[in-house]
Amino acid sequence: MPRTPPTWVKQKRKELGARIRGRRLHANLTQEGLAERSTVDRRTLQRIEAGDSDPRYGDLLLIAEALGVPFADLVGCAPAGG
Structure with missing residues (x-):
């Protein structure tokens, strides 16, 4: 039985999708263009952008590379030691 994530998790997924x-x-x-560049399925990208799914780490790495942005910027992480 799938568990329902807390509201704050849903909000973070929406923020990631918006970024x-x-x-x-x-x-x-x-x-479709990003899907081709990143090799991540377009439907998967659609669900990630909508905040409807928990993206796989590997997919996020591929998306960041395809967009030419640092992974930490894409996922909204502050640099360590900062």
Whole structure:
């Protein structure tokens, strides 16, 4: 039986999706274009951008590389030791 994540987790997923969408649009890419560059399925990208799924670490790495942005910037992590 799948468990329902807490509200704050859902909110963080939506924030991540919005960051990815913003970077994708800034790069003038469609979801299909980003899917081709990153090799992440377009439907998966759609669910990630909507905040409807927990993206796999590997998919996030591929998306960051395809967008030409540091992984930490994409996922919204502050640098360590800062």
